[in-house]
Amino acid sequence: MRRSSRDLLVEILRILHSAGFALYEVDSDYCLQIVAKKGDTKLLIKTTINVDNEKKETTEDLSSLATTFSASPLIIGSRAQRGKIEDGTLYERFNVHVVNLNTFREAVLHRRFPVAFSRRGGLYFKIDGATLKRLRMERGMSLGEFAAKIGVSRKAVYEYENSQMGATLKTVLRMEEVLNAGVTMDIDIFKWSYRKELPDKSPAGAVAKQLHYKLKKIGCKAIGFSYAPIDVHARTIGVSFLTDEENLDDDTLDRKVENATKIGKLLGVNPILITGSFGGGDLDIISIPIDDIRKAESIKDLERILNIDLTGHCTN
Template sequence: MERGEGLTRQTNTQNQLLMQQTASALKACGYQTHLLARNCFDIIARGPHTLLIKILTNANAFSNVYVHELQQICAYMHASPLIVAENAGAILNEGVIYSRLGVSVISLETLKMALKHRAPSMISTNAGIAIGIDGPKLKQLREAQGLSLQQLAFRLGVSRRMVARYETNFTEMTLPRAQRLLDLFGDQIFHKIDVFDHRHRDTKHVMHDTSSPLTTKYFQLGFHALNTQHAPFDILARRQTPEKHQEEPIKDIIFTAVGDRHKPGLHDMAKLFDAHSLYIFHRQRPSIHEEIPTLSQTEFMRFHQYGDLMDFLREF
């Protein structure tokens, strides 16, 4: 066996083990999960939050193309993207949030902490590990102890202006300095980071994809639609929502497979999201379960109203 093949096989085995351990941790906290492989995400988890998780031994192996598609899909589905990994050039520290091209990277142990509502406060920066400070809380506790800005600055070894800056913003602080604050005020002054919160995700990823006749047709029928290359479906469609209602639960998601071959797991994934699945074939109807709606491309293009398509899907 070539050395490269052996390393690849070892990495795949490690990824599989980490995937199973991650799924077990999620299930123990009430999440339903669906496991996939060789996509821009490996686990779909539905529970208190909707999570799309990529499992990697080395987070640095996650390419920009895969990251971008993961972010697009999450924006469409109001989901949070996560990378659960063992290292990112170095072993990941427990309780620390790292980043890969804008997606949070955490260890399995950090995920378990977050699932048990022990949100991490530490982040990895170019300057090393830092911790977020809750500025308004710091000001409240300083005043409660009768400390002036100058007195606290002296204890921290910084300027009065720096303390004022800490209290004005949510800012980051090196661990040695944060330890002094911990000794004075306890850990309540640290800003807890919710790695499951999708609301800060960049909404620019939700856009009209009219790069194919099928996504153009979806748009005409009243859907946002996204072509994918590294997902277990070929098109993700969701009902168009006015901007003021962006945070409301998404209605009428359609996971669409395009082509003449069966895509295993599509129907189960749709059930997990209370969504619809649809096969659109070109020449030959794929051999799939009868409960899954299937249309030729010509039949799909004949729909003219949103309601007509949804009535067809609800028959299954």
Template sequence: MNLDNSAINRENVTKEINELLLSYGFKTSNIYDRSCFDLLARKDDILIILKILVNVDSLTSTQAEELSKIAGTFLASPIIIGLKSKHNYLEEDVVYERHELPVITPQTLCNIIVNDIHPEIFAKRGGYYVKINGELLRQFREQKNLSLKELADMSHVSRETIYRYEQGNSQTYPETALMLEEVLQKPITLSINLLDVKNNNSLDKRIQEPKELIKLGYDIKSSKKTPFDAVSESTKNAKDITKLQEKLENKLDEIEKIRAEINKKTRENHILITNLEKGRNTRTLNNIANKTRDISSVTGYDALFVLENKQDKENIEEIPAIYTWEIKDMENIEDLLKLIKERKNEAE
């Protein structure tokens, strides 16, 4: 990914990234300049939410919190793309951090998408670090018939340091890891997979409208820094998810299997990207509908408008419009989903 330094700005970087993702099979959303995210991209089970900046220090804590919660709700990977901080340009294949969100350069993203090369180095206060795979380190040491002290002496570290590395995935300086790899003639560092969904944080339950959806069994989670008003998530699998999360903590050997089951259960919760009337005029509603349709298309989640005032329309720019009086007559979530499907089919 070659960016012309003379033409570097957020608009150009965003355009380049969008074209990169499209060329490698991702479906991308429109670009949302005034949102907590700029771009959504999906390929198979991978969903990425990107915020693109020139100076990564311009990311606010409010933006980061909202982005993190949107990613958690959508089971997506939040990534900040940046070119520099206040003092320096960011380096390729290094993962930085701002407000607990990962930050990488456009070229690092390109290496991940194009070559499936994930970075191994991460930056923290005090310098650059890598993570040691303790189990691999022990296996390779034993294969060479080296004791802890022998490997420590050859690598210019203490015996206690080698022991600590082998007991868990410890972090160390890249130079130390390189010395160990030269002695063992094997790679022992862990790559950082930014596309792996780990974030369980989700949008807050802040609002109590539309109460008709709440009555059906949805949690309404508001969003103030996105092109839509809220995300509605049914709670029918909440107990199942809680039990699975407890198993996830207690059975590390089953972690991948349980995580997949959690994701499946969560997706069955019928997340709805939700918009409200709020006294908005037709032009505003149409503008919101166009953005919401785009986001719905990329994420794979259904969208709807919940309207109070009776109008002669069942869709707003192909987004189903459901009236509060209709929801009041429904007995369960399946009735709502059936009506949404019918109105989607009518719009198509």
């Protein structure tokens, strides 16, 4: 029987709970559905049956959010346009790791990780470069001699030994036959390379755009989001903002605040609500009018404004 999206989500929550993760299920149509934390491991998870349905814009917000909070983004799905997501294999969607439910379960509950990853052209295996180099040298083979024995170029062997390139199954089998030892290594699906440069995107919403513009004008590095529980993150001072927009009804704003505050509690941050002239209502979150933010002429001014309202909790 084909698994539904809700079934997939429920099973992922069950697996994480069994492994002792603190969890929050996001109650809105954002770039993620689950936030999970255990020790130093922080996961931002999106679930989908067909991973090709995940658009570049939402996936970029997911990876930017992960970079912001030093978390690992993960998409868990069942199939893609080219076929089903195979067990024990790591895929990617716009530079975000993708696995199926079985691979996720094995990683979370048993610390058993994939050894293969999918790229255009087929499946590749991650090579333990240090082990490969040690085995080759112990057997007295030069780069060129070893390359000739396994049927690849000298440059390819150099890249294998420096963990810069994956190898096909055919090449792995040749290596292991020549060396009489294993040379592959697991791929930790929870280890993700944070993006050094984030997309310079303007957020959605009029108030959010004003906030984002003002932060950048005073020299504060800021990230804008369109599909995330927060609208703007000020990187320079480590503060996350959500905004009350004129078109939001009370119920929608309540859900937005609840999502941001509960995710913030799990990740150890204190989000701030920026309100427009229409007010932010009586909500359990620190609120600051956009007019106050407009008065800031420098980052120090901004910190002063936020410190007054945040009683010393302006940074995460």
